[in-house]
Amino acid sequence: MDGERLTNALTIDVEDYFQVSAFAPHVARSEWPTRECRVERNMDRILQLLDDGQTKATFFTLGWIAERYPQVVRRAIDNGHEIASHGYGHERAHDQGPEAFFADIRLAKLLLEDLSGCEVKGYRAPSFSIGTRNLWAFDCLERAGYRYSSSIYPIRHDHYGMPDAPRFAHRVGNLLEIPATTVRMLSRNWPASGGGYFRLMPYSLSRWMLQRVNDGDGAPAVFYFHPWEIDSEQPRIEGIDARTRFRHYVNLDRMEGRLRRLIGDFRWGRMDHVFLAGQ
DSSP states (O other): OGGGSOEEEEEEEEOOGGGOGGGTTTSOGGGGGGSOOOHHHHHHHHHHHHHHTTOOOEEEEOHHHHHHOHHHHHHHHHTTOEEEEOOSSOOOGGGSOHHHHHHHHHHHHHHHHHHHSSOOOEEOOGGGOOSGGGTHHHHHHHHTTOOEEOOOOOSOOSSOOOTTSOSSOEEETTEEEOOOOEEEETTEEEEOOOHHHHHHSOHHHHHHHHHHHHHHSOOOOEEEEOGGGGOTTSOOOTTOOHHHHHHHHTTGGGHHHHHHHHHHHSEEEOHHHHHSTTO
16 A cells, blocks of 8 residues: 555755744844854754654755755765755845846855765745746756756745645746645645644644645645754744744644654655656
């Protein structure tokens, strides 16, 4: 029976807690080097979690992190995972012009390839920040040598989203865009992927949604989370509003246990193996 299951794509956006886009008004970029960085220990926990579940994944990694913690990249590669790009400095794509965006994604690709010794095929925009106002970003990604992107979330959200975009993998020029997974119900798309939603919803609902995509749509799911989401002891950011505080900190202490259940309940693999096989 296990052999009949679809293989889904498990992805991790490698950034630290103080680099979250919602914290940008409260944590200046110039402060990043002075903040306690916890990504290395959290990555070690994730790599052990994946090893325990005999699972491979894709790590969309910030160039800023890779440059300072190259061992994070090398450990992931040594364990058989895919390294992909999350850009260099976690600047949202729609906040940059084409030239600045191209420079950011090219620098990140070259840096990650130098550290990993492998081709970096994929890119994910910080905060899923490719949408109707900056579709030129796909031309930049193709020109920089990427083969796929996972930068659109086809939902309606106050910070991101392109609700009318295709729900499943599709070509944009020669680039393959692979959206984060949604479930279609009541004439709209509902998020079935992402650490924040996964931490908030009952686990049984998350599992049902992913199973519905596998069985009902006959398609592999794309799930993502961040290393800081398994770290309930991370330093608290001061001055944030109640909604941001809730979104960021809700159920951090339950996340690792839920991930273990998720890894056991579905079959998972790397983005390139799931979507680029044979291409």
